[in-house]
Amino acid sequence: MDAARLEHFKQLLVSDLRRHARQVSDEQANAIDSANDGAKESADLALRDVVSELALNLGERESQMIADIDQALLRIKEGSYGLCVRCNRQIDERRLEALPTARYDSDCQTAIENERRVARPTL
Numbered sequence: 116m117d118a119a120r121l122e123h124f125k126q127l128l129v130s131d132l133r134r135h136a137r138q139v140s141d142e143q144a145n146a147i148d149s150a151n152d153g154a155k156e157s158a159d160l161a162l163r164d165v166v167s168e169l170a171l172n173l174g175e176r177e178s179q180m181i182a183d184i185d186q187a188l189l190r191i192k193e194g195s196y197g198l199c200v201r202c203n204r205q206i207d208e209r210r211l212e213a214l215p216t217a218r219y220d221s222d223c224q225t226a227i228e229n230e231r232r233v234a235r236p237t238l
C-alpha cells in the first residue's frame with residue numbers, strides 16, 4: 116500500500132479514535148487532535164499516550180475498540196497494515212474503508228466465523 120493510502124487509513128482510524136474520545140470529554144478529543152498534528156516522531160508517541168489514557172476512561176467494550184484502533188495504528192507504523200494476520204494476503208481496500216481496524220481478509224473472516232459456529236454446540 117502506498118504512503119498516501121496509508122495516511123488515508125490512518126486519518127480514518129484517528130477520526131474513529133476522536134469520536135470515542137469525545138464520549139469521555141472534549142479535552143480528550145482535543146488531545147488527540149494536537150497529538151496527531153505535531154511533528155512526526157513525537158506525534159506518534161503523544162498519540163499512544165492519549166490512547167492509553169483514553170482506554171482507562173472507557174468501559175470494557177469501548178476500550179476493546181480503542182485497543183483495535185491502537186493495534187491498527189501500530190501496524191501502519193510497522194508497515195504490516197492492510198495485510199491479513201492469518202494468511203498474510205492483502206486485505207481488500209473496500210473492506211478496510213468499511214472497517215479500518217480489520218485484521219483479516221474476508222476469506223479468513225468467514226473461515227474464522229465458521230470455525231466458531233462449529234465450535235459453539237460443543238461448549
Ligand SMILES: [Zn+2]
Nearest residue numbers: 199202220223
Ligand atoms: Zn487471510
